[in-house]
Amino acid sequence: MNASSSILDVLLINPPWTRKGGNIWKTVASVMPPHGLAVIAAVLEEAGSRVRILDTHALRIATEDLGEKLRTGVEAPPKFIGLTGSTLNISYSYETAQIARSVFPDAKIVLGGVHASEKPQEAIDQPFIDFVIRGEGEFAFRELVSGKDPSAIQGLSWRRDGKAVHNPDRELIADLDVLPMAAYHLLPMDRYFPAVGSYKNLPAISMVTSRGCPGKCTFCYQPFGSLIRQRSPGKIFDEMTHLIRTYGIREISFYDDNFTTLKPRIRELCRMLIDAKVPVTWSCFSRVDWADEGLLKTMRRAGCRQVMYGIESGDQRILDVIRKQTTLEKIRRAVQWTRDARIEVRAAFIFGNPGETEETMKKTIDFAIELDPDVAIFNVVVPNPGTQMYDWAVKNGVLKTEDWSEYDLTKPVMTLSEVSGEKVQAAYRLAYRKFYMRPRYVLKKLFGVRTVADVRSIFSGLKGVLNVVGR
Incomplete structure (x- = not known):
């Protein structure tokens, strides 16, 4: 944004995120760019709008400091203010809207994101929010800023004469190549870092x-639906090389829900990276039931150094209940294939699923130790709005609360008949202690130290584990 400009069309804010009892920055594990806002910004800039992004996560702006930052750090009153929010931090999105209204009373405030898409009535009922964009927001936001009649904008929720109006849904964008590259130039690119244990090289x-x-x-929840839509290998390659050349990026984490689903696309991208000898390492999310031994080896040659799998449980019955569509044997095989390809394994597990018992949770801990991934992440399951589990919990009357700030992956928000919430939390803490405090694991990490980044990762990880087990 040109600081000398006297007009600002759109200010996009990634809202502050504070936890009860303290600021999130005391225990923050990572700070990554707000991709949704950055792509919306690029679409708006393409249409001729003047845009700025304020990423309070990266800049570590606490909620209580936001008003002063908006008053002194924004060069001109914006016409529109765009906010986003997940279920966990939606209360802070609402608070940010209130603060923004007090500083810029004439701006139109627009909220998007997965929570607002699933709970549009709740969102539009907030007095400081003028518009809610449901689903993919790029083109709806562009139409709104261009002055199009709100009644004609698909995917928009708004007020007419004080009453909520929910326009018909907007179709999903079929070809993601029509979207421009994210507006990285509007972000504080030197402030981002991935989760502990998920990277080796900085900047990332x-x-x-x-x-x-x-x-x-x-x-x-599937905010983008079940149909996979992709960017072409050429577009991905161009963005990667842009990040390397412009910002000196040395490692990239692909945050797609399942990066390896469309195998021909990944093979072509890997071929391009190998042929061009692109100096970057990368990681991605995948599913064990889509693991491919040959593709993993190709990915390794192209710079992949870590794959994250959602393992979830060590009990087959629980895997079936949560519809993982896999087996314990397939999990073992995928982990071994990944290890054989010399790619690190990062595995995620969840406790407190419907049907969970003390025995199934013990099996999950034992299974994590058996698999022995390079990094293990343990969480308590959260039935976010828009998921089958949320609908089940509401239907069966087992949802404890709809105070969304409680949906933080560390405590149960469902009352299960087979196991208490206290037992679920105890298993969550025990998993971290038993997995990370094994002598074998500690020695493996110590003998694997090669760089200063390795040392930093070990100490940061230790701090995080102690924070969990000490609760």
């Missing part, structure tokens, strides 16, 4: 190259 950044997931996991 994340990218998103597809939308949609064909999986049917009951705990996962």
